[in-house]
Amino acid sequence: MASSNSLMDSLFQRSLDDLIKVLRLQLLGDSPFISKSLEEIRREIKMTDPSTKSVALQKLSYLAALHGVDMTWAAFHAVEVVSSSRFSHKRIGYHAVAQSFNDQTPVLLLITNQLRKDLSSSNEYEVSLALECLSRIGNDDLARDLTTEVFTLLGSSKAFVRKKAIGVALKVFDKYPEAVKVCIKRLVENLESSDPQILSAVVGVFCELTTKDPESYLPLAPEFYKILVDSRNNWVLIKVLKMFAKLVSIEPRLAKKVADPICEHMRRNVGKSLVFECIRTVFSSLSDQETALKLAVGKIREFLVEDDPNLRYLGLHALSIVAPKHLWAVLENKEAVVKAMSDEDPNVKLKALHLLMAMVNEDNVYEISRILMNYALKSDPLFCNEIIRSILLACSRNSYEIVLDFDWYLSLLGEMARVPHCQRGQEIEHQLIDIGMRVKDARLELVRVSRALLIDPALLDNQFLHPVLSAAAWASGEYVDFSKTPCEIAEALLQPRTCLLPPSVRAIYIHSVFKVLVFSLRAYFSAQEPASSPLVNGFTYKSISSLVNMMELGLCSLSGTIDVEVQERAKNVLGFIGMIKNEIDEKVTSRDSETEASRAIAFMEDAFSEELGLVSSTAQEKVPLPEGLELKENLEDLQEICREALEPVVDSNSTSVSSSDKISFSVARLRIRDQQEASSSSSPPVESTSLLAEHRKRHGLYYLSSQKSDDRNDSNGNTPHEYPPANEIFVDSFKPKKKMNQSKPRPVVVKLDEPKTKPDANSNDEPLSRAIQTALMGKGKEKEREIDNHKNYLDSGIIIEQSSRREKKKKHNGERSSKHRSRRRRDEEEGATKPVEIPDLLL
Incomplete structure (x- = not known):
């Protein structure tokens, strides 16, 4: 059934x-x-x-x-x-x-014998199925158990099977590095195969292995060179070029040898893929070969004028490789690079932008910035913001080292903010404030640019530019003494459309209004004194009254806003205006310059006149830790120390106490204890003193220093371990080379932090690399062992022969044998540390 x-x-x-x-x-x-x-x-x-x-x-x-x-x-x-x-x-x-199947499959071990059986089959298609399966599910155990079968298939007479076995060998080497000792010799023999499929497979395997550890495959350079000269398969040649690009970085002498075949391939009418790989190899590894470099640069021009956007992109990519070492190659193709900025392909435009940024220096920063800003005005929003970001990064690199005229650069920042698609408000804000604090000579232009930004009503509708307006408001208030029209700045800061700004920006606006008010009042009350700034005209009673009334009217509406920060700042300014408003009227009739209002204004001006300095990113590291402060100790026993203070106080008439009562009782108890200890500190009892000393000895970690206040000051009245100020500024004058047409010297830029160099990371030897080196250098080591055995045999014969005369020449023979042993030990050490050498036939 x-x-x-x-x-x-x-x-x-x-x-x-x-x-x-x-x-x-x-x-x-x-x-x-x-x-x-x-x-x-x-x-x-x-x-x-x-x-x-x-x-x-x-x-x-x-x-x-x-x-x-x-x-x-x-x-x-x-x-x-x-x-x-x-x-x-x-x-x-x-x-x-x-x-x-994966490594966690329970029945994975059951397939081992079936794979071994199919790998040994006479049917080449069954062998192919087994090899493909092994390449996908192979783990450490399968690679170890089937190494012998893979080794056998590497010498198969059927090209269909052998090429797949060569590909599987890469998986086996990765999972079981000891298989290299068995298979590497036969794998190297396949490099001399005349079958193009087998040669392509074995070259692909060695290309992958060389990418991971090129030094281990340096002895195979003669075989690779032969393929480079004789082969006409573009795919094989591309892989060989990739390998030589890695090997030349280890053995520079190879560059001179492989330069001629690479130039020959570039001159032949071959595929674009092979030509590009030759160009990339020359740019990355053979840049010292002048003939090959010039030929590669000439081939790049052919790529840049092609109709295919993919080829144009490859040409720009090749120029980006050679740009760090040979910038002249990029400058020779400057017109083609600039033309690529208007390409339809966004990848081509982005690569051209990166190349233009690589060409920027102090001589051409003005020209390139002008070109890029023109492209930004007519580009899509994404590429427009990428252009702005690139200009900001290039000009601010190393504390604006390529910017010689900061007035020009500040005006450029103002133009960037007016670009319709600009979304880089935070970067522009940071640079406006940074330049204001670093470059004193640029503050006049900074105030002018800030005023132009504040009075532009179109910027208030763009939320991406609110950070720029915040920086402009801060600069206008902080450096108001450089302004010729403080009243216009105050009017721009209090215009009704500022309601479109977020509360954080409006708070900065109000604070800047306060600074403008203090500056204007100080100028008005010190009218009889010499003007403190030649840029500010004396205020009249009419002008100062209109300014105060305008501020009072504009801030009254803000004093009732929902945001607490804006409301508080507005009320502070209004309170200050109410305090000095009567004094303004009395100033007209009174000749007394020392009034209460003038003193308050002078005090506020002194507070605002303190210049803000840059804070180094390593400032916290320079603050020393006080003695006795432990930041990494375990505080598990802290509860035991404070147990008595945190115990709940229970009344005899009540049975339970709420949590809030416990806290209040505990705090009250602590206060009472502190008062008792303070009152009895002059004459503490003996018992309490001994208990305190014992407790201090046990938990000294949680006690502060017991030194008296009188002992804290030294003879000069100074306090030891005094912290340095957090905003300590270190001014380093940056003086670049003078330009021929430079009419104004570069101002001083304050620099705090020096660039940190990263230590070179030492590469760790992998098991596969050691196995490859052992397998490829095995013959040389066998010869060294034969020489060592021969030396040992001779040494033993000498010792036997000299034993009969040991009594007569003991001292002489002892010195001679010790010198011989030390010489042999030194030769062995030199042989162990001797680098891998390439046969003379290639070099």
Whole structure:
């Protein structure tokens, strides 16, 4: 009965084609049908018939690949299908194994013997299936157990099998580095194969290995050079060029040898891919070869004028490689690079922008910035902001080292803020404030640019430019003494449209208004005195009254705002205006210059006149830690120390106390204890003193220093361990080389932090690298061992021969043998540290 059911199921079993057709007809969703199909697959895959089982596994693999169905439960059934004798079933099984197996699959070890059997099969297609499966699921155990079979297949007479075995060898080396000792020799022999498929496969394997550790494959340079000269396969040549680019960096003498074949390939009419790889190899590794470099630069021009945008991008990419060492190559193609800024392809435009930024220096920063700003005005928002970001980064590099005229650069920052698509407000804000604090000579222009930004009503609607307005408001208030029209600045800061700004920016506006008010009042009250700034005209009674009334009117509406910060600042300014408003009227009739208002104004001006300095990023590191302060100690026993103080105080009449009462009682208890200790500190009891000393000895970590205040000051009245000021400024004058046409010297820029150099990271030797070096240098080590054995034999013969005369020449022989041993030890050390050498036939 069971056999009849199995026969019926196999006869009416739905094939993979039927499953796909029905899936495509599902209009209301395929989830119910998939669930029903999985039930059928679970029932069919348990059948004993190999065909039924393989078809069910095939359908399950399809559903897992396209619909994400879990098929890990069918791992054992996949192993069963793999063991079938029919190739069609075996192919389905291997595909399912490669798709679903991983290192955590429980039945992974069951497939080892089947793989070994199929790798030794006479059917090359079965061997191919096993190799492909091993390349996907191979782990440490499989690579170790099947190394012998892979080694055998590396010498197979069938090119179809050998090329796949070569590819699998890379996976085996990665999982089991000891396999290199077995397979590397046969892998190197395949480099001399005349079959293009085998040569392509083995070159690809060595290219991957060389990328990870080029030094280990330096002895194979002669074989690679032969392929570079003789081969006409573009793909193989590209891989060989990649390997030589790595090897030349280790052995510079190779550059002169490989330069001629690379130039020959560039001169031939070959594919663009090979020409580009030759150019990239020359730029990255052979830049010292003048002939090859000039030829490569000439080939780059051909790429830059091509109609294909992909080739233009490759030409720009090659120029970006050579730019750090040979900027002249980029300058020769400057017109093509600038023309690429208007390309339709965004990748080409971005690469051209990066090249222009690489050309920027103190001589051409004005010209390039003008070109880029013109492109920013007519570009899309994304590329426009990328242009602005690039200009900001290039000009601010190393504390604005390429900027000689800061007046020009501040005006450029103002133009950037007016670009319609500008979204770099935070970067512009940072540089406006940074230049104001670093460059004193640029503050006059900074105030002028800030005034122009504040009076522009169009900037208030752009939320990305609110940080710029914040910086402009701060600069206008901080450096108001450089302004010729403080009243206009105050009017711009209090204009009604400032309600569009966020509260944080409006608070800065109000604070700047306060600074302008203090400055104007100080100038008015000191009218009889010499003017403190030649840029500020004396204020009259009418002008100062109108200014105060305008501020009072503008701030009254802000004093009732919802934001607490804005409200508080507005009320502070209004209170100050109310205090000095009567004094302004009395100033007209009174001759007394020392009034209460004038003193208050002078005090506020002194507070605002303190110049803000830069804070070094390493300022906190320069603050020394006080003695006895432990920041990394464990505080687990802190609860035990404070247990008595935190104990709840319970009244005799009450049975429970709330948590708030506990806290209040504990705090009160602590205060009482502190008062008692303070009152009895003059004459403490003996018992309490001994207990305190014992407690201090046990928990001295949590006690402050016991020195008296009188002992803290030295003889000069200074306090020891005094902290340095946090905003201490170190001014270093930056004096670049003078330009020929420079009419104004570069102002001094305050610099605090020096660039930190990162230490070179030492590369760790991997097991695969050591195995490769051992395998490739094995012959040389065998010869060294033979020489050492011969030396040891001679040494033993000398010792036996000299033993009969030891009594007569003991001292002489002792010195001679010690010198001989030290010389031999030194030779061994030199041989161990001797670098890998390339045969003379290549160098």
